[in-house]
Amino acid sequence: MIDRISGKTWWIVGASEGLGEAIARALDAQGAHLILSARSQDKLDALAADLADATVVPIDVTDQSSVTKAAQEAERADAMLYCVGAYEPMDAKHWDSDVVTSMIDTNFTGAARVLGAVIPHYAKRNFGDVMLIGSLSGYRGLPAAVGYSASKAGLMNLAENLLIDLKNTNVTVQIANPGFIKTRLTAKNDFDMPQLMTPEVAANHVVSAINSGRFETAFPRPFAWVFKWGRYLPRALFNKLF
Numbered sequence: 001m002i003d004r005i006s007g008k009t010w011w012i013v014g015a016s017e018g019l020g021e022a023i024a025r026a027l028d029a030q031g032a033h034l035i036l037s038a039r040s041q042d043k044l045d046a047l048a049a050d051l052a053d054a055t056v057v058p059i060d061v062t063d064q065s066s067v068t069k070a071a072q073e074a075e076r077a078d079a080m081l082y083c084v085g086a087y088e089p090m091d092a093k094h095w096d097s098d099v100v101t102s103m104i105d106t107n108f109t110g111a112a113r114v115l116g117a118v119i120p121h122y123a124k125r126n127f128g129d130v131m132l133i134g135s136l137s138g139y140r141g142l143p144a145a146v147g148y149s150a151s152k153a154g155l156m157n158l159a160e161n162l163l164i165d166l167k168n169t170n171v172t173v174q175i176a177n178p179g180f181i182k183t184r185l186t187a188k189n190d191f192d193m194p195q196l197m198t199p200e201v202a203a204n205h206v207v208s209a210i211n212s213g214r215f216e217t218a219f220p221r222p223f224a225w226v227f228k229w230g231r232y233l234p235r236a237l238f239n240k241l242f
Contacts, residue, residue: 006031011077014084016043018183022203061110071117079129100147107151
């Protein structure tokens, strides 16, 4: 098995809190060098001070100039992990266009901006690892998930595009689709969340996925099976389940 972590430099976009912070700590424990990015420099500085080898490169993924500058500073990275997420529970009857477009701009278009700076560079040098953090909600449209579910579905589709186009290179593309993680985002939910994970547990799943080298990982099981295989259920039955 190829060691994709120890001694490698990982650029984590969205490292300031929640799952991104937990992944940074998990990669640090396995001997990775880290470049930490997010908008909150104070949180990144505090995290970097607590890790063995980490530098801070602020980024706003909704701002192209900020992405371009950060990508230049992170050019030496062997790998990039995108873990930026915006979420507001919302159903179509209460559509707020500003909120919906903000989620899409952060979760999907922001990833496209970062990938636009990273992928051509990795392809030209012919090596690099890319891990995108999606969501189980991307497998099929869900109730009260306008904007969020669609943005994660778009990210999953984009990952599939990259997998095909980079097949004959040494650039590895992966996507991890987690279920519910106990963060400030899921604290907005007012419904039961099956198999709710801590960020640390979810981070361990992501690190295992990185080491596996497989393209797609959905977790936690068996909850993930409902979404992944639910795509093949009749739509009326799937919608009734949810």
